[in-house]
Amino acid sequence: MSIRWGSYKVKGIYDELMRVSGKPREAAKPLCDFLRTLTDKEISEYKSAANLATHVTGVTFTVYNQEEGSLERVWPFDIIPRIIASTEWHTIESAVTQRINALNLFIHDIYHDQKIIKDKVFPLDVLKHSANFHEQCIGITPANNIWAHICGLDLVRDNQGSLYVTEDNLRIPADVSYMLENRLVMQRVFPDIYAEYNILPVDNYASQLHAMLAALSPRKTARPVIVVLTPGSHYATYFEHSYLAQQIGAELVEGRDLYVDGDNIVYMRTIDGFTRIDVVYRCVDEVLIDPEVFNPDSTLGVPGLMRAWRTGNIALANAPGTGIADNNTVYSYVPAIIKYYLDEEPKINNVETYRCFNKSDREYVLANLENLIVKPANITEDCGIFIGPQASRAQCNSLKRLIKNDPYNYIAQPILDLSTTPTLIGNRVETRHLDLKLFALAGNKVQVTPGGLTRAALSSDSLAANSVQHGISKDTWIVDLEDI
Amino acid sequence: MLARIAENIYWMARYIERAENTARLINVTTNLVLDLPRRTNVGWEYLVEIQGTEELYDSLYEYVDEKSILKFIISDTKNPKSILNSLQTATEHASSLRDIIPREAWEQINTLYSTAKLNVQSGLTRKNRHQYLHSIILGAQTITGQLAGTMYQDAGYDMLRMGRNLERADMTTRIIDVRSADLLEDEHEDLPPYDNIQWVSVLKSLTGYQMYRRIVQVQVQRREVLKFLFQERKFPRSFYHSMCEVESCLLSLPKNQDCIDIVNKLQRFVIKKSPEKLSQDELHIYIYKLQFNLNKMHTCIAQTYFISGT
Numbered sequence: 001m002s003i004r005w006g007s008y009k010v011k012g013i014y015d016e017l018m019r020v021s022g023k024p025r026e027a028a029k030p031l032c033d034f035l036r037t038l039t040d041k042e043i044s045e046y047k048s049a050a051n052l053a054t055h056v057t058g059v060t061f062t063v064y065n066q067e068e069g070s071l072e073r074v075w076p077f078d079i080i081p082r083i084i085a086s087t088e089w090h091t092i093e094s095a096v097t098q099r100i101n102a103l104n105l106f107i108h109d110i111y112h113d114q115k116i117i118k119d120k121v122f123p124l125d126v127l128k129h130s131a132n133f134h135e136q137c138i139g140i141t142p143a144n145n146i147w148a149h150i151c152g153l154d155l156v157r158d159n160q161g162s163l164y165v166t167e168d169n170l171r172i173p174a175d176v177s178y179m180l181e182n183r184l185v186m187q188r189v190f191p192d193i194y195a196e197y198n199i200l201p202v203d204n205y206a207s208q209l210h211a212m213l214a215a216l217s218p219r220k221t222a223r224p225v226i227v228v229l230t231p232g233s234h235y236a237t238y239f240e241h242s243y244l245a246q247q248i249g250a251e252l253v254e255g256r257d258l259y260v261d262g263d264n265i266v267y268m269r270t271i272d273g274f275t276r277i278d279v280v281y282r283c284v285d286e287v288l289i290d291p292e293v294f295n296p297d298s299t300l301g302v303p304g305l306m307r308a309w310r311t312g313n314i315a316l317a318n319a320p321g322t323g324i325a326d327n328n329t330v331y332s333y334v335p336a337i338i339k340y341y342l343d344e345e346p347k348i349n350n351v352e353t354y355r356c357f358n359k360s361d362r363e364y365v366l367a368n369l370e371n372l373i374v375k376p377a378n379i380t381e382d383c384g385i386f387i388g389p390q391a392s393r394a395q396c397n398s399l400k401r402l403i404k405n406d407p408y409n410y411i412a413q414p415i416l417d418l419s420t421t422p423t424l425i426g427n428r429v430e431t432r433h434l435d436l437k438l439f440a441l442a443g444n445k446v447q448v449t450p451g452g453l454t455r456a457a458l459s460s461d462s463l464a465a466n467s468v469q470h471g472i473s474k475d476t477w478i479v480d481l482e483d484i
Numbered sequence: 485m486l487a488r489i490a491e492n493i494y495w496m497a498r499y500i501e502r503a504e505n506t507a508r509l510i511n512v513t514t515n516l517v518l519d520l521p522r523r524t525n526v527g528w529e530y531l532v533e534i535q536g537t538e539e540l541y542d543s544l545y546e547y548v549d550e551k552s553i554l555k556f557i558i559s560d561t562k563n564p565k566s567i568l569n570s571l572q573t574a575t576e577h578a579s580s581l582r583d584i585i586p587r588e589a590w591e592q593i594n595t596l597y598s599t600a601k602l603n604v605q606s607g608l609t610r611k612n613r614h615q616y617l618h619s620i621i622l623g624a625q626t627i628t629g630q631l632a633g634t635m636y637q638d639a640g641y642d643m644l645r646m647g648r649n650l651e652r653a654d655m656t657t658r659i660i661d662v663r664s665a666d667l668l669e670d671e672h673e674d675l676p677p678y679d680n681i682q683w684v685s686v687l688k689s690l691t692g693y694q695m696y697r698r699i700v701q702v703q704v705q706r707r708e709v710l711k712f713l714f715q716e717r718k719f720p721r722s723f724y725h726s727m728c729e730v731e732s733c734l735l736s737l738p739k740n741q742d743c744i745d746i747v748n749k750l751q752r753f754v755i756k757k758s759p760e761k762l763s764q765d766e767l768h769i770y771i772y773k774l775q776f777n778l779n780k781m782h783t784c785i786a787q788t789y790f791i792s793g794t
Contacts, residue, residue: 233580242583252583256791257488269487271639271789272738 002043002427003035009431014161016082016421016434027085027479030196035080035429043427046189050079053185075178078423079189081475082434082454086200089450089478092155092163095348096438097446098338100151103168103325104442105341107147110324111137121340122333125357129408130327131378134286136293137321140310143216146442148325149317150209150281152176155348155436159417164349166435168334170318170326172283176439177243179453180205182475198480200450205439206247209281212443213248216315217278224278226250227268229258231284231300241283250281255289260304264311279315280305286320328411329355329377356403356410365412366403369396372412374403389415423456423472432456436476450478485639489584491790492577493640497647499574500593503567503600504624505655506557507617509534509689514613516685528553534662535565554613559604567620568604571597586634589627596623642733646785649733653726654778659689660713661771664706664764683709690721707760710767714759723774727751730781743784750777 006022017028024032038046054077084092109116110133116122127133152173154166183202187194210226217224228250230241245252251268259267259274267274282289288298293306308314324330332353335346354361354372365372374386386399403410420431434456440448455471513531528550532541535557544562545552560566575597582590600607600620607616628648635641663686683704687693690713693704699716700708716722731747734740754774762770786792 233582246583251486253486254488257486269791271485271487271490 002038002040003429005032005036005429008422008429010420013159013417013431014157014419015431016084016157016419017080018422025083025085027083027481031081031083031193034193034196040427043424046079047424049189050077050185053188054181076458076472077182077185078456078472078474079186080422080424080429081186081477082421082436083477083479086478086480089200091347092438093448093450095165095346096151096153096440096448098342098344098347099153099165099168099334100148100440100442100446102338102341103170103334104146104148106337107319107322107325108141108145109341111140111147111321116337116340119340121336125408126329126333127324129357129377130324130329132323132327132330134294134321134324136306137319140319140321142319143218143315144444147319147322149212149216149319149442151440151442153438153440155438156416156434157419157436159419161419162349164351164416165334166351168326168331169437171323172237172285172318173439174237174240175437175453176205177240178473179437179439179449179451179476180247181243182453182473183451186475197477198482200478200480202449202451205441205449206244208441208447208449209244210248210250212441212447213250213279213281213315213317215443216317218312218315219276219278221278225268225275226279226281227253227258227277228281229253229255229284229289229302231255231288237283244281248281255284255299255301258302258305260302260308264304264308264313266302266305266308266314277314279317282316282318282320286323289316289320327377328353328375329357329408332411351413351416354412356407356412361412362403362407365410366400369399369412371415373415374399374410374412377409377411387415421454421456421474423474430460432460432472434471434474452476487789487791489581489640490643491786491792492581493584493643494647494785494790496574496577496581496593497644498651499570499577500624500627501648501651502565502655503570503574504621505652506535506565506567506570507620507624508691509655509659510554510557511614511617511621512685512689515688516682519681519685530662531557534658535563536658537563537565551608555608558607568597568601571600571620584640586630588634589630592623592627592630596620596627599623639737642737643789646730646733649726649729650778650782652721653723653730654775656690656713656721656723656726657771657774657778659686660710661768663689664710664767680704686713692719692721695719710760711758714754724751724754727754737789739788743781743788746777746781746784750774750781753777 005018005024008018008021010018010021017024017032019025054075106116106122110127117124117127148170150173152169152175154169155163156166157163179202213226214224217226226248228241228245228248230238230252232238232254242252244250253268257268258277259269261267266277266280268277284300287294289301290303290306291298291301292303294301305314305316306320309316309320332350332355335350338344338346354365356362356365365374368388369386370388370391372388374388376384386395388396391399418433418435421434422429423432434454437453437455438448439452440446454474454476456474457471509531513528517528527548529548531553532538537556540563541553541556544560545556556563556566558567561569561572563569575593578585578590578593600623603616603619606612631641631644635644663682680703683706684693686709687696687704692713696704696709696712699719700712702708712719712722714723717725717728719725727747727750731744731751734743734747757770759767759770
């Protein structure tokens with residue numbers, strides 16, 4: 001027997017599966033009992049079965065380089081899932097719903113009446129300093145006033161067990177394919193333990209996504225034409241775009257496949273000629289989608305797409321302009337945004353955030369840089385996150401100058417001590433910090449997929465900096481305790 | 485089907501076919517050079533001529549010798565028609581087709597390119613060249629087989645077959661053109677045994693020797709070989725067969741009239757003519773006309789179906 005829960009040290013930090021060393025949480029008990037019975041040989045067999053299944057199902061991410069063409073790598077996967085009891089899940093679900101509802105109201109207000117600014121809840125200066133605010137979107141009214149249709153929120157839990165949302169990811173949320181594929185892998189590898197649990201299904205995601213997109217179609221036809229717009233096969237996320245297109249039966253298109261005519265109708269170029277399209281699942285950054293309106297050098301976009309959208313001839317999901325609500329400074333206002341639009345208290349916490357444009361916050365940040373994480377306000381592809389404890393004196397000094405010169409562009413957060421979860425390293429379990437990505441769809445109502453993508457840190461001493469990048473992925477089980 | 489996807493499939497198939505044909509051509513030339521007496525001039529430079537890359541070669545290489553020519557044709561990335569370049573281009577096209585072509589085929593294409601690249605040094609040595617080229621031929625045939633056995637046979641599969649057959653027909657005419665030009669005239673009194681060897685090599689370049697023997701049976705000679713390679717409906721590498729394949733693909737595609745007109749013209753042109761009666765010079769002009777119409781065929785397909793054509 002290889003896995004001894006008695007020697008798995010919890011040490012006063014909230015652990016996702018173990019209450020204290022040797023004592024699993026209620027929802028994790030059948031799993032832990034099962035794992036304890038496994039021999040080294042069996043663990044190796046399960047691991048290689050999972051490994052094989054990830055290869056077979058194609059859970060890969062692409063690393064492209066000019067020399068060698070595209071290479072596909074498999075994301076490391078751990079066979080020990082994360083388990084969340086359904087009682088806690090219901091709280092998370094309603095908190096996520098609340099957040100997404102409030103953020104959609106916020107985006108719509110920002111591009112229309114800006115009541116939240118007039119009522120002095122949200123400062124105009126923040127809007128002016130946001131690179132994610134696009135004047136080109138002012139006055140546009142998407143279907144049902146919904147801008148963020150596809151959302152991928154990042155959550156963490158601290159060492160005491162409290163949950164926090166760390167990012168809302170409303171622009172082009174990625175990685176949902178890993179959630180779906182991880183579940184298939186686990187079902188193939190562990191049919192027995194699956195039978196002992198009542199695990200809420202994640203596989204409705206694709207059909208819900210399709211239904212949500214189809215409902216956006218401006219033409220009320222029985223089968224609206226939906227496409228997934230990808231920047232192309234050289235991009236790391238191409239696997240996911242291709243996967244999602246297949247799952248929802250949509251055509252996977254690039255910008256050059258589309259054409260907007262003088263009547264602002266969007267077509268794709270097929271071997272039969274031009275086929276009119278109704279809905280675009282947009283996986284190209286908003287500033288690149290239309291060189292007529294945004295970045296004129298973009299070759300990934302479609303000239304005229306914004307005209308067609310403004311005229312109401314095409315639906316874009318997520319709507320261009322959504323990025324305004326996916327900005328680190330705006331993040332710090334989300335609790336206020338929830339109160340303002342919904343008149344409710346936030347059901348899940350934000351991480352405490354210092355706004356550097358605010359004098360007292362700034363002074364605190366400058367004096368305590370070595371204990372903080374500093375992020376730029378505007379989330380960009382290579383957003384340099386500064387991690388205080390790992391920074392050199394020179395890096396601290398140069399950041400201080402940057403903050404003083406451009407205080408609107410920086411926020412800071414304390415470093416949370418994250419919760420841990422047992423993770424198989426070799427044939428033994430070790431503690432690893434982890435985070436959680438949740439996926440939600442906002443159509444006429446918000447649907448939060450019961451599951452998610454759990455990412456555990458690669459090494460035990462990894463200071464996760466409030467999120468886990470490139471970690472070990474795990475299936476995430478929402479378990480109905482009544483049925484255990 | 486998206487026009488871009490159709491175009492990518494077509495080119496992927498052409499480049500895989502090109503790599504395979506080039507590998508066959510080098511293998512056969514190797515054998516031919518060994519078989520012929522030293523005083524005959526069946527040089528390696530004809531490989532460059534068949535590709536139509538003489539100018540590029542002259543600008544890159546100082547000497548015309550076996551080593552330089554094989555490097556140019558197998559591995560030189562500056563030569564757009566080298567085997568490695570063809571495989572790389574095929575892989576690039578395939579990478580955007582991963583949701584269209586079966587996964588196994590995509591993996592095989594990727595593997596073929598990466599192993600060809602990895603082992604390229606051994607392909608450049610005389611000792612291992614045959615084995616190296618054989619593995620490329622086998623890899624390309626595996627892809628063709630996988631696609632035939634598992635790919636959904638919609639318009640995309642038609643594009644694939646059209647690309648493959650146009651490339652094949654093009655290569656068949658190039659090989660006949662160059663190889664027959666450097667061959668000794670039929671009546672050459674001086675070297676009768678070698679005359680036979682050279683026409684055997686033409687057949688072998690196109691993997692037609694065994695089938696020729698079975699079907700035509702008579703001695704290998706210019707007249708019968710030309711008829712076989714141009715007109716034999718049932719031989720998959722004959723020009724006429726390739727055109728019939730292209731025609732059958734076009735019949736199931738939309739907006740096909742212009743393209744069908746061209747392919748029918750090509751079919752008539754190759755069946756009605758008796759290429760074996762042509763002198764070497766006339767044959768050269770005849771082949772030039774075929775290639776001209778093959779280009780027209782390609783342009784018509786591109787304008788009708790491809791994104792670059794719209």
